[in-house]
Amino acid sequence: MQSPLPSGFGATTTAAEVIEGIDLTGKHAVVTGGYAGLGLETVRVLLGAGARVTVPARDMDKARRALDALDVELLPMDLADPASVDAFARTLVERGDALHLLINNAGVMACPLERDARGYERQFATNHLGHFQLAVRLWPLMRKANGARIVSVSSRGHRFSPVVFDDPHYQHRDYDRWTAYGQSKTANVLFAVGADARGKADGIRAFSLHPGAIMTDLARYMSEEELRGFGVIDEHGKPVAEVAQGMKSVPQGAATSVWAATSARLDGMGGLYLEDCDVAPLLLTDTTDIAELRKMAGVRPYAVDADGAETLWALSEEQTGVSLDRG
Structure with a gap:
């Protein structure tokens, strides 16, 4: 299944182009991180297509x-x-309105080592565990939709590391901010595999994706030297947004999320990793050179492994205390 369709879209496609002709009137969407960068653009185009959108926000002033x-x-x-997370979900569940789209877009990248009150490493806790808890809490509303999609925004950064199940929070190994980010992005992909396996009988399908390389607030922990080395900014410090140079604009970057959430081409499908508004191929190369990997499309097999998805799901239930069975 992990093979391009092809979809007819590509790297230069924008979110507005993807959603053209699609009517989302009567549909309800939740978009995490929906007040900046790709999330904000995703919110704009969903609203333009008639959807009702709820945005959860950590920084309410910035969001307003x-x-x-x-x-x-x-x-x-x-x-x-x-x-x-529980309080937000409780508000929606008590209303009882069906949820058609859950777009897990928010995240943090390459931050210094920080731990939450549980001792969990920040990137894994925020990028994966928080979204896992949110999805499980909102599951009853997605079941009511009779056709819902979960969209998990991952990254090609998943290639930096698989999930290290025996030490996900760097308790017994040296912390590296990029492998920590990669682990959390692999978790985003595996989560979609596990969620789709559990949800498809109830019409809940899940997808993960790489949006492309885009200059957004996500890069706030990167130095100017790093940004230049990644090709994110030019020699004058200005953001690069040229697909030919491996960088996208925000409207292009949001396109795959919107396509994953709304495209009829994905009906009856799920558990897939997407890139450039299409299903991505498996990436089987042995190279670990980051510069080379950035030029290649595809998902590492360990990120879409069904057994790995089950192991992650069990770990996530244990670490959050939340499950579909127990609530």
Whole structure:
């Protein structure tokens, strides 16, 4: 299944182009991180297609400023705070409205070692565990939709590391901010595999994706030297947004998320990793050279492994105390 369709879209396709002709009237979407970067663009195009959108926000003031001109519902939530995730989900569940789209877009990248109150490493806790808890809490609403999609925004950075199941929080190994990021992005892919396996009988399908390399707030922990080395900024310090140079604009970067959430071409499918508005191939090369890997499309087999997805799901239930069976 992990093979291009082809879709007819590509790296230069924008989110507005992907959603053209699609009517989302009557559909409800939750977009984490929906007040900056790719998330904000995703919110804009979903609203333009008629969807009702709820945006959870850790920084409510920043979110209000960004979303001031948009007709969205804004509620507080911090992915790194389990009680906050539960409170957000409880608000929606008590209303009882069906949820058609859950777009897990928020994240943190390459930060220094930080731990939450549980002792969990920040990138794994925020990028994966917080979204896992959110999805499980909102599962009843997605089941009510009779056709829902979960979109897990991952990255080609998943190639930096598989999930190290016996030490996901760097308790027994030296911390490296890039392998920690890679581990969390692999978890995003495996989560989609596990969620799809559990949800497809109820019409809940899940996908993961690489949005492309885009200059957004996600890069706030990178130095100017690193940004230049990754080709994110030019010699004058200005953001690069040229697909030919491996960089996308924000509208191009949001396109794969929107395609994953709305395309009829993906009906009856799930558990797939997407790139450039299409299903990505498996990446089987043995190279570990980052510069070479950045030029290659595809997903590492360990990130879409069904057994790995089951191991991660069990670990996530244990570490969050949340499960589909127990609630």
